Amino acid sequence: MMVNPQWLRSFVVLADLRNFTRTAEHLNLTQAAVSQHIRNLEQQFGPLLVRHHRHVELTPAGTALLDYSSEMERARRALDVRLSSAQQDVGDISIVTPGSIGLALYPLLLDYQQSHPGLTVHHRFAPDSEVLEAVLSNRFEMGILTYKPDNSRIQAEKFAEEPLELILPAATLYIGVETLETLGFIDHPDGIGMATRLLSRRYPDSPSVRDIRIQGFSNQVGLILEPVCRGLGFTVLPRFARRAFHDQDALQVIECGAPVVDTLWLIHRSEWPLSSRARGAINTLSKRLYDNG
Structure with missing residues (x-):
């Protein structure tokens, strides 16, 4: 149901000032105009006010209409923020x-x-x-x-740009592809693809990473390095994932020549x-x- 914005404005000010005369002065309207606005609203929503000699009191319906007005004002401000391309900090x-x-x-x-x-x-x-x-x-x-x-x-x-990295446990002595075969591969959803791209450059004459046994798997990027830092295998990940890991001292990154970026x-x-x-x-x-x- 649509609410006439001018009538609603009169009601909101009246609910704040609780007096028809002061409301009319505030809005620069006649008292008769304010009264007519309130009567129009009460025809829509039922009694909104209890009228006393010098002030008014809201009925439950009046309180509900006031809450509605507040919600509409919050929504308007939110819309202004969302539509304003000049607002950089809000x-x-x-x-x-x-x-x-x-x-x-x-x-x-x-x-x-x-x-x-x-x-x-x-x-x-x-x-x-x-x-x-x-x-x-x-x-x-x-x-x-x-x-x-x-x-x-x-x-x-x-x-x-994000290079791929070959990541081993810090305590592992790296001597070559044999070390990777001994450790086993910690896989993840993009693991085989990333490892193939990187290791085919580092070890062009060695067997595919698919020939190295899978020692573990995780689909949570924040957890893939947990088994590596415990010495349970090696993996290949983008650099940003490795840098975000909580225990950098437990890891070592092996240089693989020309980077895969x-x-x-x-x-x-x-x-x-x-x-x-x-x-x-x-x-x-x-x-x-x-x-x-």
């Missing part, structure tokens, strides 16, 4: 990322939110296919992909630009990401 920042870069970005997002307390951060971990769908469906304003999408509805720009792409809908708050955040995050490196 509103929502929503981003969806794959696991490795997400582990690196999320603490930086929290740092940024602490320095911009008017912002609200929404971050989700997801595989590439879900990242693309989430941005296309407007559930997230921006996302990060490990490939550049071929989609006219998506704008993509280079965000970061993935480009990470920032994506958003091509039909409209990123909001200024999203752009400000992503520029800061990109710089911080390399400063921390």
Whole structure:
């Protein structure tokens, strides 16, 4: 049911001042006009006021209408924030990322939110296919992909580069591919593909990583290095995932010659630009990401 905004304004001021005369003066209206507004509302919603000699009192229906007005005002302010491209320090920042870069970005997002307390951060971990769908469906304003999408509805720009790393337990003496065969491989959803790309350069004449026994598996990017640090195997992961691990001293990274580097792409809908708050955040995050490196 639609509520006439002028009538509602008269009611809200009256509910605050509790007096028809003062309300009319405040609104620069006649007292008769204010009374007519209230009568019109009461025809819609029933009795809203108990009228005393010098003041008025809200009925339960009047209190409900006042609550409705407050909710509409909050919604209006929220809409203003969401639609204002000039608001860099107020509103929502929503981003969806794959696991490795997400582990690196999320603490930086929290740092940024602490320095911009008017912002609200929404971050989700997801595989590439879900990242693309989430941005296309407007559930997230921006996302990060490990490939550049071929989609006219998506704008993509280079965000970061992320080398793959061969990671072993710190206590393991590395002498070559024999060490990897002895340890066994800690697999993960992208493990075989990443290990094949990296190890085929490091050991071009050796058997495939598929010939090395699987010593463990985890689909949680934050947990893949747990068995490695316990000496249970080796793995191959992007650098950001390794840097986010809590126990760096328990790991060692083996140099593999020419690096295998993935480009990470920032994506958003091509039909409209990123909001200024999203752009400000992503520029800061990109710089911080390399400063921390």
